[in-house]
Amino acid sequence: xxxxxxxxxxxxxxxxxxxxxxxxxxxxxxxxxxxxxxxxxxxxxxxxxxxxxxxxxxxxxxxxxxxxxxxxxxxxxxxxxxxxxxxxxxxxxxxxxxxxxxxxxxxxxxxxxxxxxxxxxxxxxxxxxxxxxxxxxxxxxxxxxxxxxxxxxxxxxxxxxxxxxxxxxxxxxxxxxxxxxxxxxxxxxxxxxxxxxxxxxxxxxxxxxxxxxxxxxxxxxxxxxxxxxxxxxxxxxxxxxxxxxxxxxxxxxxxxxxxxxxxxxxxxxxxxxxxxxxxxxxxxxxxxxxxxxxxxxxxxxxxxxxxxxxxxxxxxxxxxxxxxxxxxxxxxxxxxxxxxxxxxxxxxxxxxxxxxxxxxxxxxxxxxxxxxxxxxxxxxx
Numbered sequence: 001x002x003x004x005x006x007x008x009x010x011x012x013x014x015x016x017x018x019x020x021x022x023x024x025x026x027x028x029x030x031x032x033x034x035x036x037x038x039x040x041x042x043x044x045x046x047x048x049x050x051x052x053x054x055x056x057x058x059x060x061x062x063x064x065x066x067x068x069x070x071x072x073x074x075x076x077x078x079x080x081x082x083x084x085x086x087x088x089x090x091x092x093x094x095x096x097x098x099x100x101x102x103x104x105x106x107x108x109x110x111x112x113x114x115x116x117x118x119x120x121x122x123x124x125x126x127x128x129x130x131x132x133x134x135x136x137x138x139x140x141x142x143x144x145x146x147x148x149x150x151x152x153x154x155x156x157x158x159x160x161x162x163x164x165x166x167x168x169x170x171x172x173x174x175x176x177x178x179x180x181x182x183x184x185x186x187x188x189x190x191x192x193x194x195x196x197x198x199x200x201x202x203x204x205x206x207x208x209x210x211x212x213x214x215x216x217x218x219x220x221x222x223x224x225x226x227x228x229x230x231x232x233x234x235x236x237x238x239x240x241x242x243x244x245x246x247x248x249x250x251x252x253x254x255x256x257x258x259x260x261x262x263x264x265x266x267x268x269x270x271x272x273x274x275x276x277x278x279x280x281x282x283x284x285x286x287x288x289x290x291x292x293x294x295x296x297x298x299x300x301x302x303x304x305x306x307x308x309x310x311x312x313x314x315x316x317x318x319x320x321x322x323x324x325x326x327x328x329x330x331x332x333x334x335x336x337x338x339x340x341x342x343x344x345x346x347x348x349x350x351x352x353x354x355x356x357x358x359x360x361x362x363x364x365x366x367x368x369x370x371x372x373x374x375x376x377x378x379x380x381x
Contacts, residue, residue, distance in 0.1 A: 001345055003336075004068025006061060007036040010075055012300070012314070014042045014321035015328060017074040017093075020049045022329040027054030029337070030345040034058050034068065043322055070347055072332050079103055087111040090347055092332065094118055094131070097361045097372050098262035104372065108362040113349065117331070118261075119369065121358040129335040129355075133177045134327035139286060139316035140181030140257070144170070146319065147253045147282045148189060150302070150309055156190020167192045171247050172211070173268060173293070174257035175202040178286060182255045183211045194247050198232060198240070216243035237266060241273060249276040254283045256293035262375060264291035271295050271305060279307035288312030 003026055005018050016039060026033050033055045037047055047057060058064035065071070065084040073093040079102060085091065088111060095116040097104050107114040117131040127133070147170075148155055157167040170186040172179050175197035183206060186193045193211035197203075203213045218236045232240065248254055248269075254277070259265050265287035274283065274296070285297040296305045297312035304310075317324035338355070339348045351360055351368065361369045367376075 001069040001347060002032045002034060002067055003070045003072060004058070004064045005033065005035045005039060005055075005072050006064055007039050007041070008074055009078065012318070013075060014315070014318040015074055016040050016043050016045065016321075016325040017072055017328060018332060019325055019329045020045065020053050020055075022333045023050055023055045024053035025333055026336070029340055029342050031340075032056070032345070034064055036061055036064055043325060070336070072336070074328060076100060076103060079106055082106040082110050082112065085110055085112050089113070090115065090349070092117065092335065095361060097369065098375055101376070104361055104367060108365055108367050111365045112362065113360060113364075114362045115335075115356075115359050116361050116369075117335075117359070119359040119361065119371070120335070121355055123354065126355050129331050129338070131328055131331040134331055135317040135324060136176065136178040136257075137181045138320050138324050138327065140178035140183075140255075141185045142316045142319040143178070143255050143257075143284045143286060144182050144185040144189065144253075146311060146313070146316075147255065147284050150282050150311065151252060152280050153252065154190075155186065168252040169194070169250055170253045170255065171195070171214075171244075171251040172255045172257070173197075173244065174259075174286075175199075175206050176257060176259075179255070179257040180205060180209065182257065183209045186253070186255075187211065191253070194251070196240075196244060196247075198236075214243065214247055216240055232266065237268065240268060241270065244268070245273050245276050248273060249278075251277065252281055254281070255286070256284070257286045258293050259287050259290060265293055267291070267293065267295060269294040274305050274308045274310070277308050281308045283308060283310045285310065285312045286316060289314040 023033050035050050035055045036058050062084055070090045076093055076095045090113045092115040097116050120126050120130055155168045158165040168191045170191040170193045172182045172195040175195050183193050183195055187210045194214055195206045195211045196214040206213045218239055258268055283294055285292050285294040287293045288297050288299050294310055297310045299312055299314050302309055302311045341348055
């Protein structure tokens with residue numbers, strides 16, 4: 001099989017879907033790998049670094065898209081590129097299938113097997129290919145470093161002959177993968193950290209990292225089978241806001257990571273809540289690309305709201321692009337190798353297998369993913 005790796009087109013994307021080390025592993029497994037010229041340019045990786053490990057340079061982007069049996073990329077493709085793909089090809093990338101209906105339908109119409117990296121089930125065997133977690137982990141780190149850079153004071157306590165500097169206070173909302181990494185990073189930098197999550201089950205994880213868990217009695221909350229927080233009611237959201245305001249009033253940095261998979265992000269911080277914060281405080285909204293946790297946050301901008309700087313960058317893992325690319329490249333390789341038959345250099349597609357059943361969206365000209373089918377049916381009802 002010919003594995004094609006096109007260059008990412010998004011102007012703000014600094015990550016690379018596959019590094020030379022990943023290509024080397026594919027070639028060693030008898031795969032034919034063709035890349036687009038400039039694949040690694042955003043990381044200053046020359047084309048020769050790929051060709052030296054066995055890759056071939058494509059004549060053109062269109063030729064690559066039309067010839068590849070398997071396409072590996074990071075972001076979802078432009079809609080107009082799907083008609084250029086070979087019928088029966090396998091396309092693997094982030095796809096946002098809950099919201100990108102036209103994209104999913106185009107894959108089905110073209111007869112392409114579309115695999116969504118977001119939809120890989122959160123089970124033990126698939127952790128090595130869980131790109132959502134690998135990228136969220138790095139986003140958690142990047143948010144704290146970004147906030148620390150913008151803050152006009154240091155994070156750790158410092159005792160000097162001129163006096164003692166008290167530690168900065170960081171409040172992390174959402175203790176998933178990104179939130180836990182944000183807590184760990186803020187603690188390593190010496191901050192005093194408070195954290196909140198609607199799932200009481202994560203309290204032990206928060207406290208194991210040295211943070212104080214904010215307890216707000218919201219009634220029944222919990223988490224989904226996939227480990228995501230369940231969507232709150234309007235009453236629960238208001239109770240959460242009131243409980244958080246007391247902590248925010250004393251916080252120098254607030255990090256928000258609350259997202260509901262496949263839905264618009266919950267609005268958990270209002271301008272009224274921002275008003276209780278100290279002038280010069282920093283708020284970083286990780287969910288800005290899916291609607292935003294913070295009222296007034298804007299994609300890829302830093303805005304001043306009543307003296308509080310609200311930061312809403314979309315591609316946070318791209319701020320540490322080298323490591324983000326390394327992790328994503330490994331995720332892709334682990335996914336491919338779980339189904340790769342080295343003897344005849346083929347990708348085995350068993351749609352009843354647990355992981356593929358969860359992440360294959362289209363196959364054989366149809367939408368086959370049960371979760372996406374049900375989401376569409378509910379939206380149409």
